[in-house]
Amino acid sequence: MSKHTIVVCDHIHEDGLNILKNTEDVNYVYAADIDKVKLLDIIKDADVAITRSSTDVDEKFLEAGKNLKAIIRAGVGYDNVDMEGCSKRGIIAMNVPTANTIAAVELTMAHMLSCMRKFPYAHNQLKNDRIWKREDWYGNELFGKKLGIIGFGNIGHRVGLRAKSFEMDVVTYDPYIPSTKATDLGIKYTTNFQDILACDIITIHTPKNKETIDMIGEEEIAKMKDGVILINCARGGLYNEDALYNNLKSGKIAMAGIDVFKKEPATDNKLLDLPNLTVTAHLGANTKESQKKIAIQAAENAIESARGVSYPNALNLPIDETKIPSFVKPYIELTQKIAFLSAQLDKSPIRSISVCAQGEIKEYLEPLVTFATVGALSVSAGSDVNYVNANFLAQEKGITFDTCEVTHKSGYSNKVTVKITTEKRVNTISGTVFDDNVQRVVGLDGFDFDIEPKGKMILMRNNDVPGVIGTVGKLLGDRNINISDFRLARGKNNDALAIILVDESINNKILEEISNIEAAIAVSYAEI
Secondary structure (H helix, E strand, C coil): CCCEEEEECCCCCHHHHHHHHCCCCEEEEECCCCCHHHHHHHHHHCCEEEECCCCCECHHHHHHCCCCCEEEECCCCCCCECHHHHHHCCCEEEECCCCCHHHHHHHHHHHHHHHHHCHHHHHHHHHCCCCCCHHHCCCCCCCCCEEEEECCCHHHHHHHHHHHHCCCEEEEECCCCCCHHHHCCCCEEECCHHHHHCCCEEEECCCCCCCCCCCECHHHHHCCCCCEEEEECCCCCCECHHHHHHHHHHCCEEEEEECCCCCCCCCCCHHHHCCCEEECCCCCCCCHHHHHHHHHHHHHHHHHHHHCCCCCCECCCCCCHHHCCCCHHHHHHHHHHHHHHHHHHCCCCEEEEEEEEECHHHHHHHHHHHHHHHHHHHHHHHHHCCCCCHHHHHHHCCCEEEEEEECCCCCCCCEEEEEEEECCCEEEEEEEEEHHHEEEEEEECCEEEEECCCCEEEEEEEECCCCHHHHHHHHHHHCCCCEEEEEEEECCCCEEEEEEEECCCCCHHHHHHHHCCCCEEEEEEEEC
16 A cells, blocks of 8 residues: 655644554654754655644745645644745645634633733732732723624634623624624624724734735724723734824723734834733644644645545645646636625625636636635635635535526627625626736626726726716825726716726725715725
8 A cells, every 4th residue: 555655844733643643544754853954855755744833835845845745734824835836836735724713712802801900910010029909900891891893703703702701792893794693693793893993892803914904003093982902813913003002102092912913023012012911922823722623633634635635725726737728727817806806896795606608618617616706705704715615615604606608609709707796786797818818807797898807996987977087087196196097988877987097005085085076876996
């Protein structure tokens, strides 16, 4: 019986090691204590490698691992993995994203309690300073306080359940879930972010992406209650650290509980100088139980990927280009892009995803649907969605799928149309690929276009009346925003749709100003 060689490059819990040791068709190599230079000699025979943060899966590592089929990152983060390098070599990179869920939830509650009762400071005064001053430590109770949860996924909803057991008033903001996911648990659901800013305590549990970086800054904090408490055990950078520092120092924020920082290790972070802060060194996954679960899942995933059975939580599952014609790949990429664009136009929960194809490309509807799903869910899930788990995540959210083959001719030899139905509307975008793999959006909600799916885009539907283009151009010019392209399509009902490409990112305030133009019907913004 041939054996698959699995090399463990970093320390993991012994329960995971035992699984590898006791699997008959696995040649298990333990190299966690080996010098990283010598590791390169060992990795050359590996089919699969299990790593953590101590091993850089860089160019040297990948070049040495000539036979590698897969990399298992035993944990959530994968900053130390050269994802592009893995993809180029056909190596599938996987992580273990859910094993630390409970650990992160309980750490969030620990920070919440510490901020309310100032346990670290009271502990330090008695134990280290040997001072008994009970009058210094009048705290507050969680009972009856209003908790705002930003992001209601695996971690957020469990924090909500635990907060309910403390008899807190809990409200959540997450535009990417059905409201019933919260209300069925007795938790209030809001689509108005101002409801979160009005809470006594706010905790954030979102992916880190363009939409969530600096999600809480000076403007948001100014709208909060005086004496608010902020918690972040999710990802560094979701709270703007300068704004956090300024408002902790002024007392606008009474306390903050922080486990993650924009730059780590955070030993010289200025937040550490403040007296109203509880901090931990990114300990979200640091429980014995979570480490055990991470090791077991990593070992099981390594065995499955070595056998070629499946690739759980694959981050970069490649397409087998040897089995598809060369013209298919750009259509698959285009389909993901236009689904990503569509999902940004309306961020309410998705109900269904439909992909229709015309021409030879219709023979490849199955992979087109998968890539459309990845694109659509990437807006809300960020890096948590991949080509393996996309359909499972969609099913969890109650999203249905549909495909159709278009037989009538539209002037294009091949065309793909993605229709995404949300709770609020239906978004339909069509695209094609011209010679030299030039991708184009050729239709959007019934309007004909010819535009590359790339860049920063303002999409404006308006009444087809004189002066609109000039008004929009002046508004953007007054705000020092350069227009790189302006495409306009006219409809059949005295309306028009403009796609305006700009050089700078557009914030909600500017979008609101454009929406207030008299002729405007609907305005949205997207980045690809």
